[in-house]
Structures are given as C-alpha cells and as structure tokens.
Amino acid sequence: xxxxxxxxxxxxxxxxxxxxGKAVADALHxxxxxxxxxVHVGRYLVLDVDARDETEARAETGRMCAQLLxxxxxxxxxxxxxxxx
Amino acid sequence: xxxxxxxxxxxxxxxxxxxxGKAVADALHxxxxxxxxxVHVGRYLVLDVDARDETEARAETGRMCAQLLxxxxxxxxxxxxxxxx
Numbered sequence: 017x018x019x020x021x022x023x024x025x026x027x028x029x030x031x032x033x034x035x036x037g038k039a040v041a042d043a044l045h046x047x048x049x050x051x052x053x054x055v056h057v058g059r060y061l062v063l064d065v066d067a068r069d070e071t072e073a074r075a076e077t078g079r080m081c082a083q084l085l086x087x088x089x090x091x092x093x094x095x096x097x098x099x100x101x
Numbered sequence: 102x103x104x105x106x107x108x109x110x111x112x113x114x115x116x117x118x119x120x121x122g123k124a125v126a127d128a129l130h131x132x133x134x135x136x137x138x139x140v141h142v143g144r145y146l147v148l149d150v151d152a153r154d155e156t157e158a159r160a161e162t163g164r165m166c167a168q169l170l171x172x173x174x175x176x177x178x179x180x181x182x183x184x185x186x
Contacts, residue, residue: 040169060145
C-alpha cells in the first residue's frame with residue numbers, strides 16, 4: 017500500500033443558483049474590483065489515501081465523492097490531481 | 102479587455118487545526134473508507150475576471166485573495182489555473 021494525495025474540486029453545478037458566489041462577487045465589487053464578472057464558490061478537498069496504486073486511489077476517492085463529499089443533485093466533482101505526499 | 106477564468110485554492114495552513122477536515126475524515130471512516138489517513142477542506146473559487154492579459158488577471162486575483170478571499174492568518178491561497186472561458 018502506498019499513500020497518495022488526492023485533490024478534489026466540488027463545485028455548484030453551472031446554471032444552478034450560487035448565492036455564496038453572488039455574495040462574494042458583490043463584496044469584490046464593493047472593494048473596487050470592478051473587473052469581476054462572475055464568481056463560483058465550491059470546496060477544495062485534499063485527501064491522503066492509502067491504496068495499492070494511483071488508479072485505486074482515484075476510484076476510491078470517486079466513491080467518497082459520490083457517497084459523502086459532493087451533493088449529487090446540486091454539485092459536480094472532479095479529481096484535480098493525484099500525487100505522492 | 103479579455104475575460105479570463107481564474108481558479109483559486111484556499112486551504113487551511115498545514116499544521117493548523119482543521120476541524121472540518123477532521124470531521125470529514127471521521128465520517129469517511131464511519132462509511133467504511135478505512136484507507137483515508139487525513140483530509141483537509143478548503144475553498145475552490147472560480148472567478149471570471151476582465152483584464153488586459155493573463156498576467157493582469159493573475160495579479161488582480163492575488164489582490165482579491167489578500168483582501169477578501171483568504172484569511173491571511175490561517176489560510177494559504179494559490180492560483181490553480183487561468184484559462185479562457
């Protein structure tokens with residue numbers, strides 16, 4: 017077994033309402049950042065996973081996302097990277 | 102001016118307490134994911150920014166992180182990618 021560091025992005029599905037992103041965009045405009053057109057806020061998870069190989073680490077992390085880490089109705093997830101810590 | 106899509110990772114500084122990550126790790130263990138050693142939970146922000154070029158889009162986003170998006174005491178941020186939407 018080896019340890020893998022898996023980074024995951026979980027983001028609100030495009031097209032769905034993202035009130036947190038809207039609030040951040042409004043706050044940035046108030047601070048003078050007028051060039052900001054749109055903001056989406058999601059979660060960035062970094063998991064240290066013990067697995068036989070990188071393929072297994074990816075598959076196991078995908079199952080974690082489907083069961084707990086992402087809301088399948090409103091969010092999309094993607095495995096951003098897998099590396100050795 | 103062109104529009105750039107800038108992705109940002111904001112994560113609790115390594116070594117600082119991450120209670121949300123601890124809670125997620127415990128929940129994953131309860132679900133039977135025994136191979137998970139450690140979890141860190143941060144934010145994943147995707148900003149659509151109007152700027153003259155990619156360098157300006159990066160610099161402007163860095164200023165947004167320093168002023169609003171990241172807590173400079175407890176969090177680290179990194180610009181993960183810049184692309185054209």
